Amino acid sequence: MANETIFKRARVDADGPLADLRVRDGAFVSVGPDAGPAEGAAEVDLAGAAVLPAFIESHIHLDKAFLEERRPNLSGTLADAIDITRELKKSVSKEDIRERSERALRLLIRHGTTRLRAQVEVDPIVGLAGMEATLELREACAGLADIQIAVFPQEGIEQQPGTEDLMREAMRMGGDVVGGVPYNDLNAERHLDIVFAMAAEFGCGVDLHLDFSDDPGDDRIESVARRTIEAGLQGRVAVGHLTSLGAMEGGKAARIIETIAGAGIAVMPLPATDLFLGGRGDAPPRFRSFTRVRELIGAGVNVAIASNNIRNAFTPSGRGDLLEIGLLLAHVAHMSGAADRPLIPPLFTHNAAKALGMEESYGIAPGCPADFVVLDSRDWNDIIIDQPEKRYIVRRGKIVLENRRESVWRD
Ligand SMILES: [Zn+2]
Incomplete structure (x- = not known):
């Protein structure tokens, strides 16, 4: 199913467990600790990155x-x-x-x-x-x-x-x-x-x-x-x-x-x-x-x-x-x-x-349009002081923009 994606291991709040975000036809269908088998859905591993709604x-x-x-x-x-x-x-x-x-x-x-x-x-x-x-x-x-x-x-x-x-x-x-x-x-x-x-x-x-x-x-x-x-x-x-x-x-x-x-x-x-x-x-x-x-x-x-x-x-x-x-x-x-x-x-x-x-x-919840931002930050509480890069900008379940911030040490 090309119109279905699971964004795995998202940090959607400060204290709860990581969540899998299952998106179908541009909207969230489930948000929880385990989205279950992919069954043909594409998968993107967010590896614990903090996520905020759009x-x-x-x-x-x-x-x-x-x-x-x-x-x-x-x-x-x-x-x-x-x-x-x-x-x-x-x-x-x-x-x-x-x-x-x-x-x-x-x-x-x-x-x-x-x-x-x-x-x-x-x-x-x-x-x-x-x-x-x-x-x-x-x-x-x-x-x-x-x-x-x-x-x-x-x-x-x-x-x-x-x-x-x-x-x-x-x-x-x-x-x-x-x-x-x-x-x-x-x-x-x-x-x-x-x-x-x-x-x-x-x-x-x-x-x-x-x-x-x-x-x-x-x-x-x-x-x-x-x-x-x-x-x-x-x-x-x-x-x-x-x-x-x-x-x-x-x-x-x-x-x-x-x-x-x-x-x-x-x-x-x-x-x-x-x-x-x-x-x-x-x-x-x-x-x-x-x-x-x-x-x-x-x-x-x-x-x-x-x-x-x-x-x-x-x-x-x-x-x-x-x-x-x-x-x-x-x-x-x-x-x-x-x-x-x-x-x-x-x-x-x-x-x-x-x-x-x-x-x-609006929001990261079943039924809402899947509009969200994936941040290069692991600690939801520190999003403001981390000032992380916005890694993925997701609109209706599709990554519309990917940003990267890279440093290369030459010492
Ligand atoms: Zn004004």
Whole structure:
């Protein structure tokens, strides 16, 4: 049977025995200590290598990847990131967006990500070129990755007249969720009015860039939580950044975290961006702009981490590698200790799947699509500090990419 493979001796969790993963027609049919006789199935011996389900970039801007090559952000401020990108956007074509988006997507896949939510900019400057390019890419690369699209008004809605109609058109073209950025518009509450009304119109979720500052007074999340409950969208609203939560005093932060948990809102810290753009205004001791990850997790909030950007005015670094983002988080959130490290892989696997509404067709379990990553690491608990090579990227039961990292001693 050419369509059946057994991946033998996989380390699928920290403590359990090694498992054989039997895959048929692209889906897991059994996961357990002994898959039984091969009976014609192909066999791949993983020899105890750690395995994670497909990595998920829950928040990524493919359309503005690699723009640093054209103009870097020398001040490192959010205002300059927005201004530089708006200027560059005036001269991009659909073909240009498509080329850079595919370059970024292939980099993500190379590092194990085969599911993602792309934030696609829609406004009178770029029009629907980003949507057209991303829809083309989604179709062309359907065999390699599942792409959700958040229709994203980076320039604001009211302050760029015409954006609302373009967003509606983008939703009709194939957008999955309505995006928003209330901090960059004439009036944040009216911005949220439009975003939540559009989500109701299309029967979809909401994905916001929110409270992205070092100001402890930025607590727009309370309005978002209220709106989420009123709209019955618990479990279908995500917010990226939320750095102002990190600047608040403890009592206020605790109240807000409870509100977030009660509204079922997913929080997506974006450490490579937050640490680059935030905390620029302080005299020493400097505030490192970042949300309260440990407290959010402790309160039961669904937390997912992502790259956000790859090499542009918002984030000059980035290799599309979620293990690297996980290590950055480990350091900045005091999570590199032995007891905390196992908490990190779920932030870009199962938690991200839940935030994107994919959890029912996700994971290393019978019935799920066989999408997974085989790592050159034997200790599941140390995946984040090992930073292992992603040996095999498996999509629907087929190895679509093999990576090797070799050192040759010549002493
Ligand atoms: Zn973003």
